[in-house]
Amino acid sequence: MEETISLKEIFEVLKKRLWMIIAVTAGAAIISAIITFFVLTPTYEASSEFIVNQAESMDENSYDVNNIRTNIELISTYNVIIKSPAILNEVINTMDLEMTAEQLSQKIQVSSAEESQVVNVTVTDESPAMAVGIANGTVETFEQEISNLMNVDNVRILSPAVESADPSPVSPKPLLNIAIAIVVGLMVGVGLAFLLEYLDNTIKTEQDVEKTLGLPLMGVISTVSEEDLGPETKNRNPSRASKIRGESVGT
Incomplete structure (x- = not known):
């Protein structure tokens, strides 16, 4: 015989275990806050941009649709090359970094808007000054080495990274982490309340x-x-x- 449960019974279960649900939710929020503020290390971001364009005079006759299309198609290749050991090892040697090319690659994100000749290089690091240095060093090294790797001269630095006076960490995000912990704690508390009610086989009514x-x-x-x-x-x-x-x- 199929058993059904009414809304009244659901509310009765929640009311009966209300303090347990509140305790689990509060505990999850407190644990998340402790981990966020005292365990996790803040990380900072710095971004440097370069533009892919032919080294020609910027008069009206210099614009060629075919050249622009070629530059845009090359960006996908450049996004791979800039994170390759050929570039990153040079960055490590120049800046005397104590890390491998693979470790440095994990700190770098390369992106570009669709149909855009501008490429954004974003570096994440625990030190804001180091993030700025790696971002600028990577773009400068790429600008110097790309002509030797592909025999082209169409990369120019557009906007170097600059360290702000009061940098704000991008991670962790305390409010977001605590909010997620509250939602998860509430779900766990409600689920635990119904589980205890299901396992309770004592006769009461x-x-x-x-x-x-x-x-x-x-x-x-x-x-x-x-x-x-x-x-x-x-x-x-x-x-x-x-x-x-x-x-x-x-x-």
Whole structure:
């Protein structure tokens, strides 16, 4: 027989385990904040741009659609070359970096807008000054070496990276991390509440008796408190009542 659960039962479960759900959510947020502020190392970004264009005079007659199309098609090749060991090893030697070409490649991202001759080189590092230096050093080395690698002279630095006076880290993002932790903690807390309710097989209501034993319920013995008996019962002398009951029994 298929079992169904009503919205009222769902709310009852959530209400019953509300403090547990709140505790799990708060714990997840606190753990995320501790990791974000005290464990993770902030990282900074610096970007340098170069343009792919033929070294010609910039008068009206110098613009050639075919040359522009060729330069745009070359950008895909340049994006691969700029992260190759041929360029990165030269950057490492020039800047005396203590890392391999593969490690340096992981710090560099190369991108360009569609149908654009401008290429953006973004470097991420734990030091803002180092990020600026690697970004500029990579673009400068690429500009010098590309003519030897491909026998072309169409790369010019457009905008070098500059270190700001008060750089802001790009990672980690405290608010985002805490928000994600709250959502995850809430989901875990709700799921745990329903799991505990599902595993709880104790008998609490009349319906539980009928469901467990498969027998009709004949009656219910209610619990009577002193408040339900009224003030007369509260003020009655217990010893006097016992004596009267004893005399009645003897008679």
